[in-house]
Amino acid sequence: MADILSGTLRTATPILLAALGGLLFEKAGVFSIAHEGMMLFGAFFGVWGMHLTHSVPMAILFALAIGAIVGLIYVWLIEKMNANATIASIGVNAFAVGITTYMMKSIFGDAGSVGTAGIIGLPKIDIPFIGNIPFIGKVINGHTILVYVSIVLVVILSYFLFHTHTGINLRAVGERPQAAASAGIPVLRYRIIACIVGGALCGLAGVHLSLGHVTLFAENMTAGRGFFAYTAVVFGQANPVGVMIASLVFGLAETVTYRAQQIGFPGPLVLTVPYIITILALIIRSCGIFDKFNRYRWRRKAQRLQNKKLKGA
Amino acid sequence: MEEAFRLELQNITKRFDKTLANDGVTLRVKRGEVHALIGENGAGKSTLMNILYGLVKPDSGKILLDGKPLTINSPKDSIANGIGMVHQHFMLAPSLTVAENIVLGHPPTRSNIWKPSKLKEKMKTLEADFNFDVPLNAVTGGLTVGLMQRVEIVKTLYRGAEIIILDEPTAVLTPQEAEELFVSIRKLTQAGHTVIFISHKLKEVMEISDTITVMRAGRVVGTVNKEDVDAEQLAQMMIGRELKGVTRAEIDKGEVALKVDDLNVLGDDGIGAVNGLSLEVHLGEIVGIAGVEGNGQTELSEAILGVRKCKSGKVFIDGKDVTTASVGSRIEHGLGFIAQDRVKEGLALDFSIRDNLVLKSRKKEPISKNGIMRWRNASKMSRKMIEDYAIKANGEEEKVQSLSGGNMQKVVVARELSQSPKLVIACQPTRGVDIGASEYIRSMLVKLRDQGNAVLVISADLDEIMELSDRILVMFEGRKTGELSSSQANEQRIGKMMFGQNEGEVTEP
Numbered sequence: 001m002a003d004i005l006s007g008t009l010r011t012a013t014p015i016l017l018a019a020l021g022g023l024l025f026e027k028a029g030v031f032s033i034a035h036e037g038m039m040l041f042g043a044f045f046g047v048w049g050m051h052l053t054h055s056v057p058m059a060i061l062f063a064l065a066i067g068a069i070v071g072l073i074y075v076w077l078i079e080k081m082n083a084n085a086t087i088a089s090i091g092v093n094a095f096a097v098g099i100t101t102y103m104m105k106s107i108f109g110d111a112g113s114v115g116t117a118g119i120i121g122l123p124k125i126d127i128p129f130i131g132n133i134p135f136i137g138k139v140i141n142g143h144t145i146l147v148y149v150s151i152v153l154v155v156i157l158s159y160f161l162f163h164t165h166t167g168i169n170l171r172a173v174g175e176r177p178q179a180a181a182s183a184g185i186p187v188l189r190y191r192i193i194a195c196i197v198g199g200a201l202c203g204l205a206g207v208h209l210s211l212g213h214v215t216l217f218a219e220n221m222t223a224g225r226g227f228f229a230y231t232a233v234v235f236g237q238a239n240p241v242g243v244m245i246a247s248l249v250f251g252l253a254e255t256v257t258y259r260a261q262q263i264g265f266p267g268p269l270v271l272t273v274p275y276i277i278t279i280l281a282l283i284i285r286s287c288g289i290f291d292k293f294n295r296y297r298w299r300r301k302a303q304r305l306q307n308k309k310l311k312g313a
Numbered sequence: 314m315e316e317a318f319r320l321e322l323q324n325i326t327k328r329f330d331k332t333l334a335n336d337g338v339t340l341r342v343k344r345g346e347v348h349a350l351i352g353e354n355g356a357g358k359s360t361l362m363n364i365l366y367g368l369v370k371p372d373s374g375k376i377l378l379d380g381k382p383l384t385i386n387s388p389k390d391s392i393a394n395g396i397g398m399v400h401q402h403f404m405l406a407p408s409l410t411v412a413e414n415i416v417l418g419h420p421p422t423r424s425n426i427w428k429p430s431k432l433k434e435k436m437k438t439l440e441a442d443f444n445f446d447v448p449l450n451a452v453t454g455g456l457t458v459g460l461m462q463r464v465e466i467v468k469t470l471y472r473g474a475e476i477i478i479l480d481e482p483t484a485v486l487t488p489q490e491a492e493e494l495f496v497s498i499r500k501l502t503q504a505g506h507t508v509i510f511i512s513h514k515l516k517e518v519m520e521i522s523d524t525i526t527v528m529r530a531g532r533v534v535g536t537v538n539k540e541d542v543d544a545e546q547l548a549q550m551m552i553g554r555e556l557k558g559v560t561r562a563e564i565d566k567g568e569v570a571l572k573v574d575d576l577n578v579l580g581d582d583g584i585g586a587v588n589g590l591s592l593e594v595h596l597g598e599i600v601g602i603a604g605v606e607g608n609g610q611t612e613l614s615e616a617i618l619g620v621r622k623c624k625s626g627k628v629f630i631d632g633k634d635v636t637t638a639s640v641g642s643r644i645e646h647g648l649g650f651i652a653q654d655r656v657k658e659g660l661a662l663d664f665s666i667r668d669n670l671v672l673k674s675r676k677k678e679p680i681s682k683n684g685i686m687r688w689r690n691a692s693k694m695s696r697k698m699i700e701d702y703a704i705k706a707n708g709e710e711e712k713v714q715s716l717s718g719g720n721m722q723k724v725v726v727a728r729e730l731s732q733s734p735k736l737v738i739a740c741q742p743t744r745g746v747d748i749g750a751s752e753y754i755r756s757m758l759v760k761l762r763d764q765g766n767a768v769l770v771i772s773a774d775l776d777e778i779m780e781l782s783d784r785i786l787v788m789f790e791g792r793k794t795g796e797l798s799s800s801q802a803n804e805q806r807i808g809k810m811m812f813g814q815n816e817g818e819v820t821e822p
Contacts, residue, residue, distance in 0.1 A: 163427050165420040168413045172406040179404035183418030184389045292582060294408070298455025305448040 002138040004255055009139065009147060010213060012251025014039065014205040016150045018229035019236070019243045020157060021067070021201030026238045027161065028194035029174035034074055034089040035202050036226025037096030041066045042206025044100040047217040048107065050119045056211075060122075063207035064200045070096075071199015075192050093226070101219045114217050121215040122146065122208070146208045153201075157240040170194060205229070228274055231281040237290060250274055317380055319344040319507050320365075320396075320476055325374035327360055334360040335371070336531040342476070342509060342524075345502050349510045349518045352528035353551055353747035354718060358511050361528075362478050366398045367391045397474025399465040401481045407454030414453050415468050432471075439470055443500050459490035466497065476507045483517055487605055488775060488808040495521050513551070513748065515544040516776065527551055552749045559755050559780060562763040567596030569632070570647075570736045570767035571617070576626035578609070578616045578791075585624070586612035588791040594736065599758065599768040601782030603775060605811050609791035610771045611653065614740050617769075618650050619643050630736060644673070649734030651725055653741040653771070659725040660713050667695035667709040670728050694731075702727045703753065719750030726754055736767045743777060755781055775804060789813040 018035045025032040042063035049055075049062025074092060077083040108114040122144040131141040161167040172180040173190045181187050209225070210217045228250045235249075236242030253274050260270045284290070320342040327335040335357045342348045352358050363369040365376065367385040376383045378394055385391050391398075405414045412432055421431040432449070439445060445467050453461065462482060469477050479498075483491040498508055498521060512518050518525060519539060527534040527550040534550045549555055571594040580586030586609040594600045604610055615621035617628055619640040627636045630646045638646075652658035660669050671691045674680050679690040695709035702723045706716060713721060722743070729737060739758060743751035758781060762768050772778050778785055785802050787795040787810035795810035 164425045165416065165427055166425055168409065168417060168427060171409060172414075172417050175406040175408055176404070178402075179406050179414075180417065182388060182400070182404045184387075184392070185418045295454055298407075298452035300455070302448060302451040302455035302457075302460075305451045 002135055004252075004259065005139045006143075007255040007258075008248060008251040010143060010251070011254045012247045013143075013147045013150050013212070014209045015225055015228050015232060015250050016244055016247035017146065017153070017205035017208060018202045018226055019232040019247050020150070020153055020240065021071075021198040021205065022229050022233040023157070023236075023238050023240065023243055024194045024198035024201070026233055027170050027174045028191045028198075029177060030075055030078055030191055030195055031085040032074060032089055032195075032198075033086070033227065033230050034070075034092035035205075035229045036222055036224065037089075037093035038067050038070050038074075038199050038202035039206040039209065039222045039226045039229075040093075040096040040100055040220065041070055042203030043210035043221055044103065044206070044217050045203070046207030047114060047119060047210050048103070050211065051107075051114075051116070054118055054120070056120070056122060059211060060204070060207055063203040065203070067203020067206070068196045068200040071195040071197070071202070072192070074199065075195035079188060079191055097220050100217070104217060104219070119211075119215050121213075122211050144208065144212045146204065146212060149204075151244075154240045154244045161240065202226070202229075224275060224278070227278050231278045234281045234284070234290075237294075250277070253277065317344075318342060318377070319379060321375075321377040321380075322361065322365065323375040323377065325361060325364060325371050325376075327364060327369065327371045329360075333531050335364070335374075338374070338528070338531070338533050340526055340533070341536070342507055344507055345505050346523040347498060347502055347508045347510055347521055349512060349522035349525045350528065351512055351515070351518055351525060351547065351551060353513060353749070354745065355530075355747070356528040356551075357531040358528055359480070362398065362480065362509070362511060365391065365396060366478065392472050392474070395473055395475040396478070397469025397472060397476070398478040399462065399469060399480065399482060401484060403461050403465055405453050405461060405464065407452070409453055410449070411447055411451055411453055411456070411464050412449040414464060415449075415471050419472050435471065436467075439467065442504055443470070443497070445470070445497065445500075457490075458485050459487070459493060462486070462490075462494065463497065466501075475505070476509065477501065478509045478511070480511045481513075482510070483512065483514065487811055488804050489812075491517065514776070515547050518547065519544055529553055548748060552747075554749075559752070559759050561759050564597045564763060564765065566598050567765060569593050570596050570630070571769060572627075572629040572632075573613075573617065574627040574629070576613070576616060576628065577624040578612045578621060579624055580609075580612055586791050587616065589626075590788070590791065590793055592786060592793065594767045594769050596735070596767050597762060597765045598783045599762050599770060599781050601778035601785045602769065602771045602788055603778045603785055603807050603811065604773075604788035606773045608788045608811075610788055611740070612791075613788070614650075614653070614738050614769075614771055617738055618648070644732075647735030649729040649732060649737040651729055651737065651739040651742050653744070655718075655721050655725050660721060662714040663712055665710045665712055666699065666704070666706055666716075666724055667691055669713050669724055670695045670698055670709075670731070673728055673732055698727045698731060702757075719746040722746050722754060723750060726757060730757060730761060734761075734766065736769070737761060738769045738771070740771045741773065742770065743772075743774070751777075775807060778807075779804075787811055 018039050022032065022035050045066040046059045046063040050059040070092060074088060077088045078085055104114055124142050125145055127141050131137045161171060169180065169185045170190055173185060173187050177187045206222065209221060232243050232246035232250060235246040257270045257273060318341045322338065322340040325335050325338045338357065338361055340361065350358050360369060364371045367388045367390050376385060383394060412429055416432055421435055422428060436449065445463060447460065447464050447467050453464065466477065482494060486494060501508055510522055522539055524536060524538055525547065526536040527547060529551060573590060573592045576587055576590050577585060578587035590613065602610055612621060616623050619638060623636055627634055629635065630643060630648055633646060635643050635646060656662065671680050671694065675686065679687060680694065681687055692709055699706060699709060704720050704723045706720060713724060742754050742758065746754065758768050758770065770778065770781050779799065779802055782799055785797045785799065785807065786793055787807055789811060790813060794813050797806065
C-alpha cells in the first residue's frame, strides 16, 4: 500500500509540474496543448545538459531554459503572428519528437535510447525525522527534489493567484482581456511572462521524467503525459489545488495500471485507462458543464449574500 | 461666459478613412449636472466619448477640464484626471469576486499583497457618501445585470472619478433596475459629481437629464435645457425630420392564425426553457411578448419556427397541427420569421442584397423556372424592394455585410414580408436599429396587421411592445405570468410580471 502511494507521488510529479505550467497558460488566456512537446524538450535537454556538464543543477537549468524558450516562441506565434493555437500546439509537439530523436541519434549515436555512464539521476532526498515515521515516512520520504518542489509550487501559485494583485490581474487577463486592458493592465506583457514561466515548468516536468526515476532519454518518452497534464488543468478548473488532486489521480491510475499488469490483467487494455480519462475530460470541457455549474454556484452565493444583507438591515 | 464649465470639448474633429465621425464637435458640461448625449447609431456619440476616455485620439480639437487644457493619451490619463466610463458591455471578469474586480489594476495599497480589509475601509466612505451597496465577496458572474452595473459605477468612484460617462446604461436593464439606476445617478450629482448619459431612449433622457446635447451625422445639432423641449422635438432634432408615429386601423379580429397549446421546450442546457405555455394569435392582431431576455422567448420562437424540438404540447398554424412539421412546410402555411440576430440567423452576410432577398422565393416563378434561376427577374424584384423599403445601398449587387444595422434589418423584413405571410414572428425587430428605420419597420408590421394578418412580436424593448401590441403577454422563466390588453398595460404592471409577480400575488414586506 505504501509502495503504491509512494509510486503515485512519483508518477504524479511530472504531470503536476506540466499541469501547473499549463495552468499559467490557461490563466493568461493563451490556449495550448503543447505541454507534451515542451516536456519532451525538457526531458532531452536535461539528459544532454547532464551529459555535457555532469552536474544536476545544470541539467535542471538546461531543462528550464529550453522550456522557457519554447514557451516564448509559442506565445510569439499566437499573439504576434496570429497563429491558430491548435495548429501551433500540434506543430510544437511534432517538432519536439522529431528534433529530440534526431539530436539523440546525432549526439549519442544510439537509435533507441540513451543512458550512458556519465548520466546520473536526480539525487533522492532523505528527510531526517519524517523518514522514521512508520507508514507516512515510506510514502513521503526518499523522493527527488522535484517532487517536493512541485508541492511547494502548488502553495506558491495558490497564494500568487488569489492573494497578490499581480495574480488577480493575471486572472482577469485570461478571462476578460478587454476588462484588464481598460483597467490599464498590460495584457500582452502578462501573457508573455506567464507563457515563459509555464514553458519552464513543462521543461522541469520533462527532466523529472528522464532523470527522476530512470536515467535515460527514450524516443517520445513523454507518451501523452503532456495531454494528461492538460486534462488535469481542465479537471482541476485551473486551480492549483484542484490541479494537484487531478494529477494525483493520474499518478494513481498509472501506478495501479503498472501493478495490474504485473498480476496478470491484460496490459494493453489497462494502459488505455489514462487516455480514456483524457478524452472524457476534453469532451466535458467542450460541452461547458463546468461553466454552467460555476455560474449556478456563483448565483447561489450572490443570492445568499444579498439575503444575509436584507436580514441584517 | 457667466459660469465656468466643468468639462469642455472644443471643436473636436476625428476622421476614420472616408467618414467624418466627429466634425467640429463642441460639448460643454456643467458641474453636478446630468448631461445627456443623444443621437442615432453612427451619429458620433461613441467616438466623442472614446476620445474623452482616451481610447481614440482626435485629429484636432481641445479638451478643457475646469478651464485648463488637458492632454489625454490613454484611459490611464483620463482616470487620473477623474474621468470614468461605464461601458455598455461590462468590463468585469466573471470568475473574480466583486472586490477583486474593483481593485483590478488599482491596488488599494502600494504592496502587491491583496488585503481585502484595506478595500473595505475605502468602500465605507463611498457607501456613506452615496449609499452604494455591493456584495464585495460575491463572485461577479453570479450577480444580476443591475448589480453588475452598480459594481461598474462603484469601480469608477473607487478610482476617483468625478465625471462619469454612462454608455447606454439602460439597454440591459429592466424598468425597475433602470429606476434604481436613476436614483443612484441623482445621488451622484447631489454629491457634486457630473454624469454624461449616452442614450437614444428619449423618455429616459427626459426623465434623468438636466441638459441635452443632440448629435447627428458627426455634428452637434444643438444643446438644450430639458425644460425647453419635449420628446418629440428631440426626436426631430435627432433624425432631422418629423416622426410620423404609428397609426393603426380599427379592424376586427379574425380567426386564430397561431395556437400554442401547453408547450414545453428544452433549452440548450437540457433544462425546461418554455414550461406549459399556451397562447393564441388571431388574424388582424398584434400580440407582444414582453419579458427579461433569457426567459424562454428565444426557445418559444424557435419552437414555432420549427428549428427546436418541442418536448410536449402542440403548435397550430392556420388551424393545422404543425408540431412535427418541417420548417419548409410551416413557411408554406404562411409563416414569416424575423430572426432576433440578423447577423447570425437572418442573413447570409457575404451574399449580395439580391441573393438574400430571393432566398425564400428562389424556387418559385418568376425567380426561377424548372430549377434554373432567372437572375434578371431576381434583380428586377430586388431593385423594387430596395426602393419600396428605402434600403440605403449601392444597388442590389452590394454585399449585405457592408450595410448598416438598420438597412440589414430592412433587408430581412423586406424578404419576410414579400412572401405575404399570414403570420409573422418578429423577434427583437428593431434591436440596434436607429429611430428612423425602427419607425419604418414598426409601421410595416402594423400595416401587415391592418391587412388582416397576424403578428407575434417578441421584444425586450417595453416601449416597442406597448406601441405595437393589441394584446401583451409577459413571460418569466418560461411561463406566462400575465396577459394584458393594450389599454390595461403600463410599465409598472408589466415590470412586476417580468419578475414573475402577478397583480394578485404581489406581497409587500
